Amino acid sequence: MNDIERADQIRRFVDEVWNSRSYEAAGDLYGEAYTSPYGTGPSAKAAGIRLSHQAFPDDMRVDIEDLIITGDTAVLRFTLRGTDRGGYAGHAPTGRTVEEWAINIMRFENDRVVSEWMGADKLGLFIQLGIVEDPWPKPSTS
Numbered sequence: 001m002n003d004i005e006r007a008d009q010i011r012r013f014v015d016e017v018w019n020s021r022s023y024e025a026a027g028d029l030y031g032e033a034y035t036s037p038y039g040t041g042p043s044a045k046a047a048g049i050r051l052s053h054q055a056f057p058d059d060m061r062v063d064i065e066d067l068i069i070t071g072d073t074a075v076l077r078f079t080l081r082g083t084d085r086g087g088y089a090g091h092a093p094t095g096r097t098v099e100e101w102a103i104n105i106m107r108f109e110n111d112r113v114v115s116e117w118m119g120a121d122k123l124g125l126f127i128q129l130g131i132v133e134d135p136w137p138k139p140s141t142s
Contacts, residue, residue: 001111003070006069006074007067009111010029010074011067012029013025013026013028013029014076014078017049018080021053026042026043026046026049027041027042029042029045029112029113030044030113031109031110032112033109033112033114034113034114045113054086054087055082055084055086055089056086056088057086058083060080060082062080063078065079065101073107074108075106076105076106078103079101079102081097081098081099082097082098083095083096083098084098088131091131094129096128098125098128098129099128100128101124102119102120102121103118103120104116104117104118
């Protein structure tokens with residue numbers, strides 16, 4: 001698979017699994033060797049995404065900001081936006097609209113992701129949801 005085909009494969013995954021909630025399409029990108037805290041294989045990747053959909057059930061959307069492909073590695077920077085109507089991470093729903101950036105570094109074998117590293121702005125998300133107080137208060141305008 002060339003870099004353009006791999007980029008298209010990742011874009012389809014975001015559109016189909018993240019944005020259209022077609023969880024079975026996770027197998028088009030994630031391989032059986034993939035492991036996460038939710039288990040192994042494509043269903044393990046889908047399980048984590050389902051949790052986000054439960055927290056933001058009405059309007060959650062993921063937009064790709066950057067996508068870099070090199071050899072058997074892809075780096076995806078994306079933004080998740082949505083309104084907390086289902087409660088995030090065990091907290092009561094807030095009704096607040098949020099925006100969170102995330103970075104996903106994926107390693108491929110045989111055209112499927114077998115491992116990944118993810119980083120996301122969870123502190124920013126928790127501040128937006130009112131779960132934690134903003135440690136960087138806005139400067140006063142007086």
